[in-house]
Amino acid sequence: MDTNRRGFLGAMGRVTIGAAASMAGAGQSAQAATDKPHIPHWGMVVDLRKCIGCQACTVACIMENDVPEDSFRTHVSVYEVLKEGGDPAMVMLPRLCNHCDDPPCVPVCPVEATFKLETGEVVVDNTKCVGCAYCVQACPYDARFINHETQTADKCTFCFHRTSAGLLPACVETCVGGARNFGDLDDPESEVSRMLRENEVSVLRPEMHTNPNVYYIGLDAVLDGRVAGEAAYRPPLTTEPQAHGLGAEPQPQGEDA
C-alpha cells in the first residue's frame, strides 16, 4: 500500500507486499519475526498539478467515514488567483489533517483523548473525549470539528480502519487526477519518499512548526497560510467586501464570485 489509485491499478503485486508490511507494522504478522519489524510512518504527498478540484475525495471521505452534514474531514479549497500582469488561474488545494509530528491539538486535550499512534496518525478516542473542543481551537489548520452526532471531536484518521486492513485511505483510492499519494515516509523505496526526494515540496503554515506529514507539490506561498482573499462566504455582519491584513490591497468590484 504505497501509491495513488493509478499506481494501485498498475502495480497490484507491489501493493500486496505493501499491505503485508503494514500488517507487520501493526504487529499482527509472523513475517516480521525474522528481523526488526518496520513500523511505517504514514504520510501524504499531494501533487497540486494533478488536482482537478472535482471533490471526489471530499465525497468519498464523507461516505467512508459517515461525516455529518456541514462538516468535512477533508475538502478541496478552490481559489482564483490573479497575479500582476497574468491571467486568472484556478488553484485547487486539498485540505485535511496533517497528522503533525508536533501536533498542537494533542497536549491541550485535558483527558488525553487525542493522541498520536506509533504509525503517525493523530486520532481521537471518542469514547473518552469530553467534547471540550480545546483541540479544535488549538489546531492551526481548522482540521478538527465537533461531530454533533457523537458530540465529540472528529477529524481525518488517514482512514485508519482501511490502512490497518492494507487498503489506501478513501480519498486516495478515489482521487481522479492521481493527486493524492499515500505511503510510508520512513521507507526510502516508497513512492511518497521518492516524490519527496525528486520534487520541491512544501507544507501548510510552516511558521507553526507543527511538522506536518502532508506535503504539497506546487503549492503557491500565497496560499500556504490564512488566505488573504475575498471569501466565498460572508456572514451577515459583514456586507462589504473585505480582506484581512494591514495594508491589504483594495478588493475588486465584482462580488459575484
Place this chain on the structure above:
Amino acid sequence: MQIHELVGAVHEAAWLPWAVQYFFLIALSATALLMALPGLALGRVAALPRARLALMVAVTTGITAPIALLADLHQPGRFWEFFLYTNSSSWMAWGAWFVPSYVGLIVAFAWAVHRPGLYALGQESWRFNWLFRWLSLGGASNGFVRPLGIAAGAAALLVLIYTGAEVYVVRARPLWNTPFLPLQFAATGFVGALGLMLVLERVLCREPALEARLNRALALALGVVAVLGAAWFALALSGLSPRHSEALASVAGFPVWQKIALWGAVSVAVPFVLALVSPSRTGWVTGLIAIHAAWMFRWTVFMGGQAVPKVGSGLYDALLPAGLDGLMGVIGTFGLWLFLLIAYTTFIPWTEASAPADGAVPARPATSH
C-alpha cells in the same frame, strides 16, 4: 495580486456563548474575592462595606460560573474524566482542579465570615431558627476566617492565571495568543466586578460615600485596562511584538472589527470620565457600562476570535449568535445568577459580615442584629 476563494469550508464556533459566560463570571468572582479580602480576612474596618458587596459578587458568580462551563462541554456527563485522566500539559486539565477548589474555598470562606450572624439568627425565637442553627453548625466561632480567606485568595489567583493561560497558549488563534491577554482578562475582571458591586450598591445600600469609593476604584481599573489596550496597539503597530502585530493584522482589514475597537474604547472612556467627574452620583451608569465592557471584551475575544478563519478567507459567523439557541447560555446563566443573588440577600445576614476579632474567638456575633 488578487485572490478569490471560490470554494471553502465554513467553520462554526466550537466554544459556544456558554464559554463567554464562564470566563466572564469566573473573572468577576476571582477579582471580587480579592477585593473582599482586605475587609473580611485582613481586618481593615474601613474596607468592610466594599468587602461585603465583593463577597456577595464572588460567591454568586463563583457558583454560577462552573455550571456555564459544564454546559459548554459537548459531553457534560463525562466531566469526571477530567479528574481521572488529568493531562498535565493541558491548562484546561489544571483548571478542572483549580475551579472546584476555588468554589469550595469561597463558599467555606463566606460561610465562616457569616457564621456568627447565622448563629445569632438561630438563637432568636422565630419560625426558621432551626434552619439557621443548622446553617451555623451550632456555633459562632469563626477564627478560621483568615486562613480560609488567604487560601481562597490563592485559589483566585490560580483561577486568574489558568483562565488567562488556557486561552493565551492557543497559537492557532493570533487574537488569543498575545502575552497581554491574561492581564487584560484580569483587569477587565476587576472592571466587571466593580461594575456589579456599584449596581448592587445602588440597589441594596444607597450610600453615596461607598458609591464614590467604588467609582474611584472603577476608574483605576478602567485606567489599567486603557493602558493595557494602548500598549497592545502600540506593540502591534510598531511591530515590536510580532505576536501583537499578527493579532492586529488578523482582524484589522474588517470594518466590523474597526467598529468593535471603537465601541470598546468608548465603553472604557465614558465610565472612566463619569466615575472621576462625579463619583457619588453616577453609580448606576458607570456600573452598568463597566459590566457591559467586561462582558463585551470576552464576547469579542471568544466569539470574535473564532470568527477568524485559520486558513480560509474572510470571516465566519461566530460574532453574532445564531438565534435563541446561542443566546440561551447567556440568558440561562444570568437567570441562575439572579436566583443565587436573591437567595444570598434573603438568607444570609450579609450586612453584618466582618473579620473576626484578632486572636479572640467571638462568642457572640461581631455586630448586633
